[in-house]
Structures are given as C-alpha cells and as structure tokens.
Amino acid sequence: MPTGETLDVVVVGGGQAGLAAGYYLRRSGADFVILDREESPGGAWQHFWESLRMFSPAEHSMLPGWWMPAQEGEPFPTADHVVDYLTAYERRYGLPVRRPVHVREVRPHGNLLAVVTDAGTWHARHVVSATGTWRAPHVPPYPGRDSFAGQQPHTVDYRKPAEFSGQRVLVVGGGNSAAQILAEVSQWAETTWVTRRPPRLLPEDVDGRALFDIATRQAAARREGLHDRGTADLGDIVQTPPVRAARDRGVLRAEPMFDRLTPHGAEWPDDRFREFDAVIWCTGFRPVLDHLSPLGVADEAGRVTTDGTRCRTEPRLHLLGYGNWTGFASATLIGAGRTAKAAVGQIASR
Numbered sequence: 544m545p546t547g548e549t550l551d552v553v554v555v556g557g558g559q560a561g562l563a564a565g566y567y568l569r570r571s572g573a574d575f576v577i578l579d580r581e582e583s584p585g586g587a588w589q590h591f592w593e594s595l596r597m598f599s600p601a602e603h604s605m606l607p608g609w610w611m612p613a614q615e616g617e618p619f620p621t622a623d624h625v626v627d628y629l630t631a632y633e634r635r636y637g638l639p640v641r642r643p644v645h646v647r648e649v650r651p652h653g654n655l656l657a658v659v660t661d662a663g664t665w666h667a668r669h670v671v672s673a674t675g676t677w678r679a680p681h682v683p684p685y686p687g688r689d690s691f692a693g694q695q696p697h698t699v700d701y702r703k704p705a706e707f708s709g710q711r712v713l714v715v716g717g718g719n720s721a722a723q724i725l726a727e728v729s730q731w732a733e734t735t736w737v738t739r740r741p742p743r744l745l746p747e748d749v750d751g752r753a754l755f756d757i758a759t760r761q762a763a764a765r766r767e768g769l770h771d772r773g774t775a776d777l778g779d780i781v782q783t784p785p786v787r788a789a790r791d792r793g794v795l796r797a798e799p800m801f802d803r804l805t806p807h808g809a810e811w812p813d814d815r816f817r818e819f820d821a822v823i824w825c826t827g828f829r830p831v832l833d834h835l836s837p838l839g840v841a842d843e844a845g846r847v848t849t850d851g852t853r854c855r856t857e858p859r860l861h862l863l864g865y866g867n868w869t870g871f872a873s874a875t876l877i878g879a880g881r882t883a884k885a886a887v888g889q890i891a892s893r
C-alpha cells in the first residue's frame with residue numbers, strides 16, 4: 544500500500560517501457576515505484592498469440608544494461624522468451640514493481656500529481672506514463688460491421704489458427720500482425736487478405752535488426768527534410784520464415800478494401816460479393832491514456848502533444864512507448880531505452 548510519503552516519480556505501466564524508465568530512475572537515485580495492472584511481469588508480451596516470434600534475433604534485442612539472452616533453437620525468440628527476459632530484468636535491477644495495481648487516474652494535487660489506484664493513492668513530483676497500446680485495440684468503423692453474423696476477433700483476441708479450421712476468413716490489415724496471422728490461418732482456412740494500401744514486404748534479408756538500422760537512418764534524414772519514405776519503414780512486413788512460406792504458397796495476395804460488410808460476407812465497390820464465416824481485424828491499436836483524462840492533456844484523437852517525452856501542457860508528465868511520437872522506435876525493445884534515458888535525464892534536471 545502507498546506509504547503517504549511523496550515520491551519523485553511514479554511510473555504507470557510495468558512493460559518494457561516502464562522497466563527501461565525504472566533502470567534509469569534507479570541509476571539517478573530517484574525515489575520511485577512502478578505500478579502495473581498485470582498479475583505477472585511481461586506487459587503485453589504475455590498476451591500475444593501462441594506462435595508469435597520476434598522479428599529480430601535475441602542478440603539484437605535489449606533493454607538498457609542487458610542484452611536478451613539467446614533462445615535455444617529459436618533464432619527469432621518466442622513471446623514467452625521475452626516474458627522470461629522481462630521477468631529476469633526487473634529482478635536483476637531490483638526494480639520496485641507493484642502488481643496488480645490498476646491506475647484509475649492521474650490528477651493535479653497542489654504542486655504534485657496524485658496517482659489514484661485500486662490499491663490507494665500515491666503522490667509524486669513526476670509521472671511517467673508507459674501503459675502501451677495492447678489494451679486499446681482499434682477497429683475502423685466500416686459500414687455493416689454490426690450486421691455481420693460471424694465472429695470478428697481483433698489481433699488481441701487471436702490465439703491460434705485451429706480456431707478457424709475449415710472456415711472462410713477475411714483478414715484485414717497491412718502490417719506484421721496481419722501477415723503473420725494470415726500466414727498460419729491460411730493453412731487451416733480459406734483466406735482473403737484486404738489492405739487499405741498495397742502491403743510492403745521487406746526483402747528477405749531485412750529482419751527486425753536491419754529494419755531498425757534502416758528506419759533509424761531514414762528518421763534522421765526526414766528530420767533534416769531530406770526525403771520522405773524510403774525502402775523500409777518500421778511498419779513494413781518482415782519476412783519471417785512462416786511469412787516467407789506463405790508467400791511461396793501464394794497466399795500473400797492482398798486485395799483492396801471492401802465497401803461494406805453484410806450479415807454473411809463483404810461487398811466490394813465493383814459489386815463483387817464474397818461470403819465469410821469470420822473477419823480478423825489486424826487493424827492496430829491506440830495509446831492507453833484513459834487514466835490521464837483528469838489532466839485534460841489528450842486531444843480529440845486521444846493524442847498528447849509532447850516535446851520529446853514530456854507533455855507540453857503538463858511538464859510533470861512524461862510518456863514512453865506508444866509510438867514514434869514519444870521518441871523514435873520507443874515502442875520497440877531496442878528503442879525503449881533511448882527514450883527512457885532522455886525522459887529520466889529531463890526529470891533529474893528538474
């Protein structure tokens with residue numbers, strides 16, 4: 544339970560971004576706590592689907608201070624391996640994580656911030672919000688969606704392909720989740736893949752490691768106004784072995800988006816109609832920011848304007864993870880440390 548004392552920092556969220564903040568806070572000598580609503584360590588990684596593999600090798604994945612150990616027989620580690628790593632990481636650095644603690648809201652309290660939770664209220668000079676996106680799945684509002692009679696899981700609901708055995712399945716979305724789910728569902732079901740724009744498959748030799756390096760160079764070039772979008776982007780599809788196999792089987796053929804869903808299928812603008820038993824929405828996520836609503840910092844689209852990680856209208860608040868808007872690649876394992884270091888540096892300087 545909260546002690547009533549005032550802390551320097553409360554970190555909301557104990558996934559990789561929260562732990563990266565913890566590493567630097569520990570080194571800065573700050574008094575802090577990390578509050579996480581999960582029952583156990585690992586953040587969103589403990590909820591990913593069964594076959595998920597990282598798109599970069601372990602030796603290119605790290606939080607500050609400690610490279611992820613290799614996983615025997617798995618060049619691209621499983622989600623369980625990442626959970627084991629994050630579990631060991633917080634122990635290794637003695638990070639003060641409290642679980643399960645659900646932060647309901649963060650609100651002003653004199654010159655402090657009050658962090659109101661289901662386990663009491665903490666007071667802090669600064670709050671770092673690192674609540675990720677997994678708990679805010681996004682499904683675009685297509686006409687007829689409510690009328691569709693079959694199941695409509697989102698990426699967050701998907702567990703394994705056998706659940707779609709023998710069905711006609713529509714997979715929606717042009718990113719890595721869609722490609723990986725399509726790759727395995729297509730072995731159990733008849734699949735159709737639709738994307739808003741043609742999907743970009745990276746060359747075979749570009750895995751997450753090379754992708755990160757290319758995207759880092761491009762982000763730096765874009766900042767200097769040099770060019771727009773080049774040969775690779777962090778959202779492009781990495782050809783993991785199952786994705787490559789699906790490509791070779793000819794199932795990675797994307798079609799344009801449908802116009803509307805009907806009770807038993809989908810209709811395209813050219814009057815084509817196809818029947819489906821299920822639609823899998825691999826259509827992304829939004830930042831989980833509801834706990835910040837008393838601060839009034841988010842715009843209508845649910846985004847917070849930041850200078851780096853610091854909230855422009857509430858400088859006692861920092862945001863980590865979520866996406867490139869809080870720091871380049873800050874929602875990846877390899878990128879989380881850099882933005883966490885910058886955030887803690889700013890906090891310490893105040």
Ligand code: FAD
Pocket residue numbers: 555556557558559560561578579580581585586587588591596597598599644645646647673674675676677678720751831834863864865874875876877
């Ligand atoms: P999370 O892991 O979601 O952690 C946030 C934590 O905050 C959670 O424990 C959550 O329960 C908690 N929380 C939320 N709200 C509250 C609250 N109100 N109070 C208290 N706690 C709260 N990245 C890579 O680098 N390599 C990959 O191969 C890779 N693969 C990915 C595959 C998929 C399918 C997805 C979705 C992402 C992948 N990522 C990958 C991106 C990224 O690494 C993960 O999304 C990662 O989980 C983000 O970490 P995070 O700490 O920002 O958020």
